[in-house]
Amino acid sequence: MKKKEAYCASWIVPVVSPPMREAALIVEDGVISTIVPGHELPRHAKNLKIYNFPNGVILPAWVNAHTHLELSYFKDETIPAGQFFEWVERLLAVRAQKENPQRVKTAALQQMRLMRQSGTALAGDITNGPLLEPLPDEPLERAIFYEILGFLPERAEVIFEKAQQELQARNPHAILTPHAPYSTSPHLLKKIASASARMSIHLAESKSEYAFLTEGSAELTAFLKARKAWPENWKTPGKTPVGYLNDLGLLHGKTLLVHGVQVTDRDLDILKNSGAAVCICARSNDRLNVGLPPIQKYLEKGIPLCIGTDSLASNVSLDLNDEIYYLWERFNQALHPVTLVRMATLNGARALGREGEFGSLEVGKKAAFNVFEFDEAIKEEPESAVVSRKWRRLRCF
Ligand SMILES: [Zn+2]
Known part of the structure; x- marks a missing residue:
C-alpha cells in the first residue's frame, strides 16, 4: 500500500501560484499528490497520516x-x-x-x-x-x-x-x-x-x-x-x-x-x-x-x-x-x-535543469519542502516572514 501523508499548515506557498491559507500538502510515496484547502482534508483522510503545523509556513526546499x-x-x-x-x-x-x-x-x-x-x-x-x-x-x-x-x-x-x-x-x-x-x-x-x-x-x-x-x-x-x-x-x-x-x-x-x-x-x-x-x-x-x-x-x-x-x-x-x-x-x-x-x-x-523535480510545490514533483514554524500565526505575506527570519524553527522534509 502507498505511504500517504498530509502536512497541514497555516500557509502553503507553492511558488507557482499564490499562497494558500490553512491548507494541506498531500504526499504519496515521496511525491506531491495534491494541495487542498484544510476543510477538504476529511475527504482525503482515508489511510492518511496527518502532521499539523498550526503556525507553520510550508515552502519548497x-x-x-x-x-x-x-x-x-x-x-x-x-x-x-x-x-x-x-x-x-x-x-x-x-x-x-x-x-x-x-x-x-x-x-x-x-x-x-x-x-x-x-x-x-x-x-x-x-x-x-x-x-x-x-x-x-x-x-x-x-x-x-x-x-x-x-x-x-x-x-x-x-x-x-x-x-x-x-x-x-x-x-x-x-x-x-x-x-x-x-x-x-x-x-x-x-x-x-x-x-x-x-x-x-x-x-x-x-x-x-x-x-x-x-x-x-x-x-x-x-x-x-x-x-x-x-x-x-x-x-x-x-x-x-x-x-x-x-x-x-x-x-x-x-x-x-x-x-x-x-x-x-x-x-x-x-x-x-x-x-x-x-x-x-x-x-x-x-x-x-x-x-x-x-x-x-x-x-x-x-x-x-x-x-x-x-x-x-x-x-x-x-x-x-x-x-x-x-x-x-x-x-x-x-x-x-x-x-x-x-x-x-x-x-x-x-x-540547474531540475525544475521537473524541485523548486515548487506541484503535483508530481518531489516532496522536498520546508516547514517554517512561528510563535504566532502569520497574518499575511508568509514569504516576508520567512525571508526576514522571524521563524522559530525549521523542519525539512
Ligand atoms: Zn564559484
Whole structure:
C-alpha cells in the first residue's frame, strides 16, 4: 500500500501560484499528490497520516544554485578577506599543499548535512574532480558540474579529451563546464560548449577580469605568466565579459552566469535576449571586495536570477537562509520577498535543469519542502516572514 501523508499548515506557498491559507500538502510515496484547502482534508483522510503545523509556513526546499562542496574544508583554512586575485593565489596554494581526498570528502559530507538541515535539497555543485562521483549516502541532491580550465590554446584538445574520458569513466551524468573567461581559452570554451547543452560559468566577477577582456590587465597577465599559462599571441578582445561570451556563442537559455557583478547596461540587453540566468552570490562578492551585482537592473530587465552561496573559501556558511537574509537586508528596496523566494527555489531549479523535480510545490514533483514554524500565526505575506527570519524553527522534509 502507498505511504500517504498530509502536512497541514497555516500557509502553503507553492511558488507557482499564490499562497494558500490553512491548507494541506498531500504526499504519496515521496511525491506531491495534491494541495487542498484544510476543510477538504476529511475527504482525503482515508489511510492518511496527518502532521499539523498550526503556525507553520510550508515552502519548497531551497535550491543553492552555486557552491563548491569540495572546498568545504576551507572552513578550517580561512583565507583573509582581500583583493580578488590575492585570494585566488592563496586558495590555489592551500589546495596544492593541504588538500587530500579524505579531508575533502569528510568536510563535504558534513556541509551537505548542514545544508540539508537548513532547508536546501538541491545544490549546483562545481567540482574539479574530487567530488565528481556521488558519495555514498549524500543527504542532498547535487547537480554536478565538472569544471575544467586551461588558457593555452594548444592545450585545449588534450584537456578536453581527458575531461571527456573522466566523465565517461566516473560520472556520465555530470555536466562539463568551464571555469571563467580568464582561465579558459576561447578554444576550450567552444569545445565545452559543443559537448555540453548546459553550463555554469563564473563571469563578470572582479574588476580585473573586466579589465582583462576590455583593455588588458597587468595583474591578470602577471598571474597567468606566473602559472606558465600565458599565450604569447593573446589579443585583448576589447569586449565586456558578457559581450565576449556572447560573441563566442556561449550565451543561451541553458547558460548560468555566476556572479554577474561587472555588467554594463548593454550587457543587460544581451543577457535578456540570450535567455541566460544569473546566479547571485552576494556574500562571497562582499567578502572578496568585487562589488555587488546590480540586482534591481536585472529584475527590471526580467533576467532570471537565482541564489548561490559559493564555497566556504569565500563565505562563512552554505546555509541558504543566511544568504537570503543577507539579500533581504542589503537589497530591501529592490527585492520583494516573493521575488527572493522564487530566486531561492524555482529559478534555481530551472537554472540547474531540475525544475521537473524541485523548486515548487506541484503535483508530481518531489516532496522536498520546508516547514517554517512561528510563535504566532502569520497574518499575511508568509514569504516576508520567512525571508526576514522571524521563524522559530525549521523542519525539512
Ligand atoms: Zn564559484
